[in-house]
Amino acid sequence: MDLNEFMEIIHPMLPSGGLDENQMNVVIHGQGPLWVIAGPGSGKTETLVIRTLKLIFVDNVNPKSIVITTFTEKAAKNIKDRISNYAYLIYQKYPELQRNLDVNDIYIGTLHSLCNQIMLEYRYPGYENYRLMDDIEQYLFVHEHSDAVKHHHKYQDMWNHFKYLENKWNRSFNSxxxxxxVATTLFNRIVEYLIDIEELKQSDEKWAVQLADAYENYVQLLEIHHRCDFSHLQKKFLEFLNTKLGELFIKGDGSLRHPGISHVLVDEYQDTNPIQEAIYFKMAENTHNLCVVGDDDQALYRFRGGTVECMVNFGNACHREWGITLERVNTVFLNNNYRSHREIVNYCNKFITSFPVMQKIGARVKDKPELNPKSDISGNYPAVAYITGRTIEETANNFANFVRYLLDEGVVSKPSDCxxxxxxxRENRNWAEPFKKALNKVGIExxxxxxxKFLEQEEVMAALGAFITIIDPKQNALRKVCNENIQRLVNRWVDTYRNVASESPELRKYVDCSIKSIAKRNLGERLNINISEILYRILAHPPFSDWLDDPERSYRLGKLTQLFEKYSSIPYDTPGSTRGLLKMSSKNNGEISFRWRQNFYNSFIGLLSTEGLNDPExxxxxxxxxxxxxxxxxQAKGLEFPFVFVYGLRLKGDKPNESAIIEEDLYKYRKIKYSINFTPLERTQQDLIRLYYVAYSRAKYALIHLVPRNHMGSKGFGFIGNNFSLFSAIVKKI
Structure with a gap:
């Protein structure tokens, strides 16, 4: 079919008004690199989806030769669903197309998920029989095995160099x-920044040499135990792409099974890191059909290794990798905002350009135009305003009363519209706690x-308390734990279990019988039961079995079982071993191995108590x-709400954050270097400005700042121009 027929078929599902001129320029782009700078509310995802469909149904591109990556699994599912919904309209008219052009064959996902999927599909020997660890498993693995963590005195120069991270993260290196x-972060950054390990080893800086040694030890441990973290998953995938199997994946062999990769489309490119950039350019090297979509003003993830420089310098990267001049890179700005009231759009334009540090060359994509307000939302009311009070508590009360008014007057239909x-x-007095209390006071949950607050939920505390009562009934191993916070947590969990068990005889009976059964086992005997199985049996009894009918409690207990499984998977020093299986003490009758219990407290409970955990979502x-x-x-990135309230505008950015300093420390050891024109302090300030810009651009009908009076006299990057006086002259008080 031609383009006109294609657009006619999908027209019923298009946004009202169809696609604007710039969106169509993205859709109809032919061959070569495509650089799409897409502002908030500009319809970038829809445009990316329609371009993909055009490639398949108009240009006859094999769906299996298209790769689409985005930042989260949720976003990937959203793209898949949109593609399927549009394709349904086409298949209705041309059912025979579904046999040859099946949109389910497109590679869609996060880059991590696609790296895993493709290496398994091609049976890459360098990734056979590896266990992929998530962040928690990696954390536990480093804690248990890293030489730099266990024998830190051997790496004293390294730890002294990174001493600044102690205060930043409130973590003592004595712990x-x-x-x-720190070690986990540094190991990940070495991979994500494409650090040259040989240069690091040959450095005249002792800390760098020790870091290289610590990293090589970690890599060796990963290989010994056949483990792979998310960063090294990308490293292995880049290595795969440079093998014969990778060449088959990229170039194909002319068969339907291996058509090669003809198009790579990347969403949220502003949060890409150097190794991901290298992967995208490698996948697209055969055709140069690399389409990147993102917004440098919405880059948020430097703390995870993301570098906005990849987005700002995409044109330079095309020249470096492929010899393509900037003039031959098709650059399209999606700057029509279809989300927000005109006042909000105009405020966002003024905000992002009101800071000298954002006006410097390289801070933003060159020649970037302002957002154009194109939303149907109108009305002569203060769409950008602020609420205040003498204190945080009074400001919170005024905010809650205003939301109550919006609901009572029918301005919004439900609380989630705000x-x-x-x-x-965090629910403490400086952040969420006063606002939660104020909302609850007016009847809003x-x-x-x-x-x-995951560890403070009744069902989680009771389950952990029941498990600990079984494996350490006298708590003699707990008393040997030096960390008082762990002791307090565990005692609280055991008390919660006892309270619950007092009204749950079946649960109490199971726990008591388990204690007696363990007491009868022989010295040194291995128990044929995994800790996850014990937890499952605990949850099979009331009140847990009843709580599973409650979605929130069920989600939390599900997350707890996942945590147990992750801990069980962490090996001992011997490859193939597991912490999940219990063993009796070789010295004390009727007790689980003292060493196992201590390790469980220090390692697993230590992680929970140190990091805290969020509720599952x-x-x-x-x-x-x-x-x-x-x-x-x-969290709000990529979302929109009718009413958006923003609190905490006085973040000063007067000291460089740890991510910018680490980036600076490692920069000279990178294999690929961009000319970074900014100091760590300037990058910190730019990141803060982008953070607030993302918050402000979520609002559709109203953007309302929450500013206690004692915040007004201070500067803060949440105020336009870092100046409350300028802010109050522009923004109306409610």
Whole structure:
């Protein structure tokens, strides 16, 4: 079919008004690199989807030769669903196309998921029989095995160099968990930044030489135990792409099974890191059909290794990798905002350009135009405003009363039409707690799954308390644990279990019988039961079996079982061993191995107590409709709400953050270097400005700042121009 027929068939599902000129330019782009700078609310995902469909149904591109990556599994599912819905319209008219052009054959997912999928599909020997560890498993693995963590005195120059991270992360290097967090971060950055290990080893800086040694030890341990973390998954995939199997994947062999890769499309490119950039360019080397979509003003993930420089310098990368000049890179700006009230769009334009540090060359994509307000939302009301009060508590009360008014007057139909965004959602008096209390006082429940309150939920505490009562009934191993926080947590969990068990005779009977059964076992005997099985049997009894009918409690208990399985998977020093199987003490009758129990407390419970955990989130639900979401700004990325409230505008950015300093420390050891024109402090400030820009651009009808009076006299990057006086002259007070 031709382009006109294609557009006519999918027209019923297109946004009202169809596609604008710039969106169509993306859709009809032919061959070569395509650089799409897409502002908030510009319809970038829809445009990416329609371009993909055009490639398949108009250009007859084999769906299996298309790769689409995005930042989260949720976003990937959204793209898959949209493609399927549009394709359904086409298949209805031309059912025979479904046999030859099946959109389910497209490679769609996060880059991590696709790396895993493709290497398994091609049976890459360098990835056979590896266990892929998530962040928690990696953390536990580093804690248990890394030489730099266990024998830190051998790496004193390295730890002294990174001493600045102690205060930043509130982690003492005297703590094994403090060393674990830093070591894990550094190991990941070495991979993500494409650090040249040989240069690191030959450095005249002792800390760098020791870091190279610590990293090589970690890599060796990964190979010994056949483990792979997310960063090394990408490293292995890049190695795969440079093999004969990788060549087959990229170039194909002319068969339908191996058509080669003709198009690579990357969403959220502003949060790409150097190794991901290398992967994308390698996958597209045969055709140069690399389409990147993103917004440098919405780059948020430097703390995970993302470098906005990949987005800002895409044209330079095309020249470096392929010899393609900037003039031959098709650059398209999607700057029509279809989301927000005109006042909000204009405010976002003023905000992002009001800081001198954002006006410097290289801070933003060159010649970037302002957003154009194109939403149907209108009305002569203060769409950008602020609420205040003498204190945080009074500001929170005024905010809650305003939301109550919006609901009572029918301005919004449900609490989830409003969202409260802030940098941290921990429920303490400086962040979410006053707002939660104020909302509850006026009858509005909140949804705050990232408050790190997972371990304080009754069902989680009771389950952990029951398990610990079985494996350490006298708590003699707990008393030998030096960490008082662990002792307090465990005692609280055991008390919660006892309270629950007092009204649950079946549960108490199971726990008591388990204790007696263990007491009868022989010295040194291996028990033929995994710790996960014990937890499952605990959860099979009331009240847990009843709580499983409650979605929230069920999600939490499901997450707890996953945590047990992750801990069970961490090997001992011997390859193939597992921590999940229990063994009796070789010295004390009737007790689980003292060493195992101590390791469980220090390692597993130590992780839980040190890091805290968020509640599990249902990816299908942004927020239950009868609750008001309190979200981090990172959580809100990609979302939109009728009313957005933002708290915490006075973040000063007067000291460089740890991510920018680590980036600076490792920069000269990179294999590929961009000319970074900014100091760590300037990058920190730019990241803060982008953070607030993302928050402000989520709003559809109204953007309302929450500013206690004692925040007004100070500067903060949440205020336009870092100046409250300028802010108050532009923004109306409610």
């Amino acid at each position: 094994r968990w403090g060393r674990t967090q 969202a409260l965004l802030m940098k941290s959602v 909140v949804y705050n799954p990232r408050s790190r 249902d990816e299908e639900i942004i927020c239950p409709p009868d609750r008001l979401p309190i979200m981090t700004i990172h």
